[in-house]
Structure formats: structure tokens, C-alpha cells
Amino acid sequence: MSLIKPRTRGKQMLRHITRLDRESNETLYAYAQFIGEPTEYVLNQLVDTVLAKDKDFISWRAEHPQSCVPRPTSRRRGTGSTSTAQRLGAARSLSDGSATETAATERV
Secondary structure (H helix, E strand, O other): OOOOOOOOOOOOOOOOOOOOOHHHHHHHHHHHHHHOOOHHHHHHHHHHHHHOOOHHHHHHHHHOOOOOOOOOOOOOOOOOOOOHHHHHHHHHHHHHOOHHHHHHHHHO
């Protein structure tokens, strides 16, 4: 009998990218196949069941009810140092021998 039961209702899913060691990855996929559910479901159930047993964490979480998810950093295009397009243009101009022409254009 499996510890994790197959899904009974849907939840809102968010994307989270992480890395696992080879053995954990193999175990994750094997367990998902064992219960006939996707790996995302297995990971969610592990968080729900294992962390729910940590009494110190439950106490801490009650004292810290706010979200602990880091806020995404805003990445603005075109700000900061030289853009990728500018760097590529400079690299191409060096290979063409027209570096002086490109440098003068970038200053304008």
C-alpha cells in the first residue's frame, strides 16, 4: 500500500525549478509510476505529509504566517550596461574590420 494516495481534487499549480541528486530523481519517477501520478503530485504530497509531522516547523509557521516565497526580481530590458544586441553588433564589426564605424554609430 502506498503512503501517498492518488489525487482526488485539483489545486492551483505553480512552476518551481529545482535539482535533485540522481538517486532521488530515480526514486521520484519510480514512485510516481508506482501510484500512477505525475512527479509534481508526488513532490507536493511529500511536502504536505512530511512537513506536517515537524512539530517545531508547525509552531514556527504559526508565528510566521506571512509568505516566505521570495519576490521575483524585475528584469528590465534595455537598462544597465551594454545590451546583448549591442555586444553582438560590436563582435560582428570586429570580425568585419569595421569597428571604427560601429563605435562611432554607438556614440550617437
